[in-house]
Amino acid sequence: MDTIELQRVARIENDNWWYRERRAILSRELLRYSVPGDAVDIGAGAGGNSKELAAHGWQATAIDLNPVAVALARAHGVEAYEGDARYLPLPSERYDMALAMDVLEHIEDDARAAAEITRVLRPGGTVLLSVPCDMALWSAHDVSLGRVRRYTRRALVDLLDGAGLLLDRVWSRGVLLRPPLRLLRHRSAHYEDLAPLHPFTNEALRLAAALERRLPIATWPGTCLFARAHRPG
Template identity: 35%
Template sequence: MEKVIYLKMVQMERNHWWYKGRREFISKLIRPYLRPNLHILDAGCGAGGTMEYMARYGSVVGIDISEEMVEYCRKEGLSAYHGSVTKLPFANGLFDLVLCLDVLEHLPMDQIAVEELKRVIRPGGLLVISVPSFSWLWGRHDELNQHCRRYNFGELIKLVQLAGLSVERSTYFNFFLLPPIWLARKLGRLLPMGPGQTYLNFGTVRLNTLLYSILKLEAELLGKFNLPIGVSQVVLARKK
């Protein structure tokens, strides 16, 4: 990932509509499965926004491939390690819950990463994975973020099942904003975009609040049914 993108992530992770909305969505997804005082791993923790949010459910440890992100997390008082999700520096069965949010798409060997994530989960523990969906949504944003792929129907579920995990729930995320995001991606192929530019820009405060409200609504709908399509896919799986 370009360094300028990392700098934007530090600025955005705690207040940007997409990051805030994703945290609400993941929280709603896992809540029925939680017990008190969980030991949680955020694999690909970035600037630590999700770690801070998940602390309400137990103790949280993070790991990231970026030394800059790990250093930033530590300065914020978070427990973060430098390393790769394909070779985690943790004992077998250490965590009750592992989050791997928008990480696998960066890895050439995503299956190895899922196997390694499974290794550090206790029997009966949970893994939550989110990835960008649908190759037809591919755009300059993916290239700037050095994505290897977007995941089409069934691909993420197959990946999880090949690792021997049981899928508890699979849903999409960012359903209502799919049409405008699709249009932005298509237009983005025609328009020049300089270093560090990304579709994660805040826009105005009002727009940021509006878009967050839309994703928060999606999180509430998740309590009733799975979303059939969206910009991202989320899978909740259990280690047998």
């Protein structure tokens, strides 16, 4: 993510429905672990997810390629370092948890990045990640964010398998919002999710996301995919 987009995210992530929803998903996943451990947040941006990890008792380290992101994360009290997801400046078999939230879609050699995740995880360690799904949704929005792909469910599963990770679960989000978002993004060459939303719109989207959690539609096509996998051991 370039500096301009990063600064936009830093301004909106505390209130924006999507960043709040992503942290809520992370929070629910972390409740699976009774004993927190060491975690690395890869492509951490300003450190919002790292702070969520810390709030659940995890010892979090943030890694981002952008020095501005590292500075912002440190300003928020997060231990953060510059690093490329393909060549993580971290020891092998060190972490109990790795996050890669909306990261892999920005990397041409995503197989290398996935292999690095495996390398830094301890045997039995978990990775939680999210990616945008379905090239049918490709639009100027993806280009503006510097993405190089969107994933099918099969492609994501194959990527994790190729990295030596065992898949625990893969699920869709944004199922209810897929039709309107597809329409908006394809109708405009300048549609931008990172612009501040009107409070009414933001709340409506938040409620739609909350409703989706209660519906049995996690296998339906959505706008993004989440996956949880672990390193064998």
